[in-house]
Amino acid sequence: MSKRNPLEAYGEWIATVANDWPQEALHSAYRELIDTVAVILPGSVTPVAKIVLEQVSQWGQGNVSGVGTTKKLALPWAALLNATAGHALDFDDNYDPPKAHISTVLWPTILAVAEQERKTPAECLDAYLVANQIQGRIGQGLNPHHRKRGWHSTATTGSLGAAAATARLLKLDAHQCAMALSLATSTAGGFMSQFGTMAKPLHAGNAAKGGIQS
Secondary structure (H helix, E strand, C coil), rough: CCCCCCCHHHHHHHHHHHCCCHHHHHHHHHHHHHHHHHHHHHHHHCCCHHHHHHHCCCCEEEEEEEECCCCCHHHHHHHHHHHHHHHCCCCCCCCCCCCCHHHHHHHHHHHHHHHHHCCCHHHHHHHHHHHHHHHHHHHHHCCCCHHHCCCHHHHHHHHHHHHHHHHHHHCCCCHHHHHHHHHHHCCCCCEECCCCCCHHHHHHHHHHHHHHCC
């Protein structure tokens, strides 16, 4: 039997891994949700979040909540806005294997998809943990060379993490999960040379949006 490539292996794992996480893992995921909400709220009044909101508000309404507005936004735009706000102050968590701020990408992605698709809290925690493992494993394979070459891993591996979380929530099959990850590589981008500008938090927003689109 021929060996599967990593894309196929990751896709199958996303689709089939059991939702029977240890309580410690679920508690950690819940804490990261609280932390992410806590940084999104003050981040929503920063200049970059206000600019993003002004733009996405012109691109059509949907049924997903965005910070700083009572209007419902289309799914990818809500994720873009909320993830950008979460990274605006740079107080969000950092995860070593991918060397990325993963929660500010994953939780806005998950909450946006869950609101539109009416997913349960248990499904959201499960999606976070699945994406956490996938993004961590990808990051282990890429770093430290990826970061040393100037890539912002929150933006790059973040797109794949967001795709994994979305695929899990939507209950895609193994092939569909693999294709979502593959497409997410085409939405991944962001350089550390943009640190110190409003582009940095936008990297998180683009990763969330790209993962959902993929």
